[in-house]
Amino acid sequence: MTHSAATMVTVQQTARPHGFPTAGLFAFVESPVPDPAPGTALVENLYWSVDPYHRGMMDADFALHAPLEGRTLGRVIASRDPGLAEGDLVFHREGWRTHALVTEGRAGARRIRSYEGVPLSAHLSLLGGTGLTAYVALTRTLRLQPGEDLFVSAAAGGVGTATARIARLLGAGRLVGSAGSAAKVAHLTGHLGYDAAFDYHDGSVEELLAKAAPDGLDTALENVGGDHLAGAIANLRHHGRLAWVGAVGQYHHADQPPAAPRNLYDIVTKSLRVEGVMVRNYPHLQDEFEDFLVPHLRSGAVTADATVVEGFDRIVEAFLGMLRGENVGKMLVRAAGQL
Amino acid sequence: MTHSAATMVTVQQTARPHGFPTAGLFAFVESPVPDPAPGTALVENLYWSVDPYHRGMMDADFALHAPLEGRTLGRVIASRDPGLAEGDLVFHREGWRTHALVTEGRAGARRIRSYEGVPLSAHLSLLGGTGLTAYVALTRTLRLQPGEDLFVSAAAGGVGTATARIARLLGAGRLVGSAGSAAKVAHLTGHLGYDAAFDYHDGSVEELLAKAAPDGLDTALENVGGDHLAGAIANLRHHGRLAWVGAVGQYHHADQPPAAPRNLYDIVTKSLRVEGVMVRNYPHLQDEFEDFLVPHLRSGAVTADATVVEGFDRIVEAFLGMLRGENVGKMLVRAAGQL
Numbered sequence: 234m235t236h237s238a239a240t241m242v243t244v245q246q247t248a249r250p251h252g253f254p255t256a257g258l259f260a261f262v263e264s265p266v267p268d269p270a271p272g273t274a275l276v277e278n279l280y281w282s283v284d285p286y287h288r289g290m291m292d293a294d295f296a297l298h299a300p301l302e303g304r305t306l307g308r309v310i311a312s313r314d315p316g317l318a319e320g321d322l323v324f325h326r327e328g329w330r331t332h333a334l335v336t337e338g339r340a341g342a343r344r345i346r347s348y349e350g351v352p353l354s355a356h357l358s359l360l361g362g363t364g365l366t367a368y369v370a371l372t373r374t375l376r377l378q379p380g381e382d383l384f385v386s387a388a389a390g391g392v393g394t395a396t397a398r399i400a401r402l403l404g405a406g407r408l409v410g411s412a413g414s415a416a417k418v419a420h421l422t423g424h425l426g427y428d429a430a431f432d433y434h435d436g437s438v439e440e441l442l443a444k445a446a447p448d449g450l451d452t453a454l455e456n457v458g459g460d461h462l463a464g465a466i467a468n469l470r471h472h473g474r475l476a477w478v479g480a481v482g483q484y485h486h487a488d489q490p491p492a493a494p495r496n497l498y499d500i501v502t503k504s505l506r507v508e509g510v511m512v513r514n515y516p517h518l519q520d521e522f523e524d525f526l527v528p529h530l531r532s533g534a535v536t537a538d539a540t541v542v543e544g545f546d547r548i549v550e551a552f553l554g555m556l557r558g559e560n561v562g563k564m565l566v567r568a569a570g571q572l
Numbered sequence: 573m574t575h576s577a578a579t580m581v582t583v584q585q586t587a588r589p590h591g592f593p594t595a596g597l598f599a600f601v602e603s604p605v606p607d608p609a610p611g612t613a614l615v616e617n618l619y620w621s622v623d624p625y626h627r628g629m630m631d632a633d634f635a636l637h638a639p640l641e642g643r644t645l646g647r648v649i650a651s652r653d654p655g656l657a658e659g660d661l662v663f664h665r666e667g668w669r670t671h672a673l674v675t676e677g678r679a680g681a682r683r684i685r686s687y688e689g690v691p692l693s694a695h696l697s698l699l700g701g702t703g704l705t706a707y708v709a710l711t712r713t714l715r716l717q718p719g720e721d722l723f724v725s726a727a728a729g730g731v732g733t734a735t736a737r738i739a740r741l742l743g744a745g746r747l748v749g750s751a752g753s754a755a756k757v758a759h760l761t762g763h764l765g766y767d768a769a770f771d772y773h774d775g776s777v778e779e780l781l782a783k784a785a786p787d788g789l790d791t792a793l794e795n796v797g798g799d800h801l802a803g804a805i806a807n808l809r810h811h812g813r814l815a816w817v818g819a820v821g822q823y824h825h826a827d828q829p830p831a832a833p834r835n836l837y838d839i840v841t842k843s844l845r846v847e848g849v850m851v852r853n854y855p856h857l858q859d860e861f862e863d864f865l866v867p868h869l870r871s872g873a874v875t876a877d878a879t880v881v882e883g884f885d886r887i888v889e890a891f892l893g894m895l896r897g898e899n900v901g902k903m904l905v906r907a908a909g910q911l
Binding site (some may be wrong): 390458477478479480493494497498499500501502503504505506507508509510511514 | 670843846
């Protein structure tokens with residue numbers, strides 16, 4: 234598929250999924266690139282984020298036959314917004330399309346702080362929503378203390394890789410991660426800073442985690458739900474804390490509620506704390522987060538882990554691959570030819 | 573049943589329960605009153621506490637054909653412990669018996685601080701473990717702020733009545749309680765300081781609570797589990813907090829795990845905090861708690877709500893009655909003739 238410069242392409246959902254979604258549920262729709270109205274700027278998009286929560290939105294929140302929402306980075310190519318100039322780099326949420334009209338400070342759109350030596354794509358990965366999720370969960374929800382041990386589920390994914398990078402900077406003790414393949418498990422311990430890792434296909438999460446963390450855990454960042462949540466609860470020590478950020482393993486069963494763990498009453502007997510985290514409640518921490526992380530990105534102490542698919546035409550393919558767990562680090566799509 | 577002054581009577585469990593326990597699972601066993609060994613004091617017990625957690629202990633923790641544990645108040649009648657003198661009033665955990673050998677500062681035994689104008693029994697109710705449970709849950713777990721609304725399940729019980737009394741002193745907003753009979757519901761709003769209450773037999777807890785707290789709730793103190801936990805989660809506002817202190821409704825089903833709520837994922841979507849509380853972790857707060865509460869007990873601003881059964885011979889009857897919910901306030905047993 235190719236598109237002329239004067240054509241905007243939007244991805245639209247055309248039907249609701251039953252179980253695992255397919256490419257046939259989406260259409261690429263062409264229309265003329267719009268002119269910016271007064272107070273808006275026209276952005277040509279360069280990077281797109283595809284995320285587990287999009288799967289949840291497909292069941293009801295995404296309107297059919299309409300543009301979708303998604304975290305995106307682009308460059309202003311025409312502006313009638315006094316807050317944005319041509320050439321500015323902008324983060325916004327009008328994703329899944331080649332162009333968008335945005336207004337600085339509205340609906341999450343903001344000019345990004347550009348940092349020498351930091352790749353642009355980092356603004357959608359370690360400096361983006363997944364990184365901020367990890368930062369909020371570690372510093373606000375768990376209040377991780379130096380030396381404390383941490384379990385991370387879906388550890389090779391966007392939030393999981395960011396969690397390991399940030400937890401190390403905070404002085405975490407033992408880091409244990411779970412993932413869905415032997416290759417990912419090797420990558421977790423070989424490259425991503427985990428002390429131990431396991432493939433959750435190899436048995437019960439509770440038992441695998443007990444082997445990987447025989448002395449128990451102070452904290453957990455839960456990203457999967459179901460057996461992973463039960464396994465974390467079983468292996469937390471007394472007064473352990475769990476930050477619950479998502480249920481990527483449950484999004485394909487929207488017709489039935491996510492399985493609740495059988496050992497839930499351990500919350501009482503072990504005096505555990507379980508707390509939900511929604512990153513959308515913490516935009517005010519973005520600057521603090523960047524001030525904390527950017528020096529480490531520049532020095533090379535941390536890496537913005539990402540799997541990047543090239544070409545907007547492949548955004549649906551990238552999304553489905555992310556749902557199948559094909560990415561290590563954040564799954565991103567890059568405009569063809571963009572560095 | 574009568575006993576000579578030189579006879580000690582202990583209640584012993586003789587078999588494990590299947591479902592709701594019966595009096596036939598217990599025996600009253602006589603033996604000579606022991607002489608205190610060096611370092612111990614002989615206590616004649618005056619008040620006994622029977623508690624929901626005893627039901628849980630019947631499944632495995634209580635040894636068969638052996639004395640049981642329970643919170644008790646007694647008077648020293650002979651002492652070879654330099655820390656205790658004849659006549660001293662002592663709290664200890666060697667319950668379910670007429671006499672006990674204790675050592676000051678060991679196994680939870682301590683000389684109680686006696687307060688003019690405060691009835692002795694208050695040390696096992698509002699000033700005892702149930703009151704301390706409520707105090708810890710409100711001030712440490714929930715950190716209840718003035719004006720915040722609170723739901724309390726099993727609101728007419730020992731922890732429930734103490735929670736309402738203490739929450740009012742802390743400036744709580746709307747107080748909503750659940751109980752198991754129309755008479756209790758009337759008592760909750762008529763005498764115990766609740767703004768609204770419902771009988772959980774009248775429908776789904778989620779819907780009944782939504783009617784009683786149409787604007788939602790900031791906090792909940794959960795004492796029942798199952799439908800009550802689900803109802804609380806459903807009616808908490810975003811960023812709501814839940815202190816989970818017990819599952820009195822679940823103790824009769826030890827062969828199956830307590831039902832987990834179907835709406836557990838609301839913890840994530842509403843950014844809720846759920847935290848377990850075990851009062852046994854907070855003995856160091858007992859003095860702070862008494863300093864806070866005793867002036868209000870003396871002034872009459874709060875009452876130590878209790879249902880008192882007279883006669884040690886009726887301790888099993890009192891325990892089973894408590895499990896059936898026959899008490900309002902803490903269920904206590906008083907030695908015959910004791911005021």
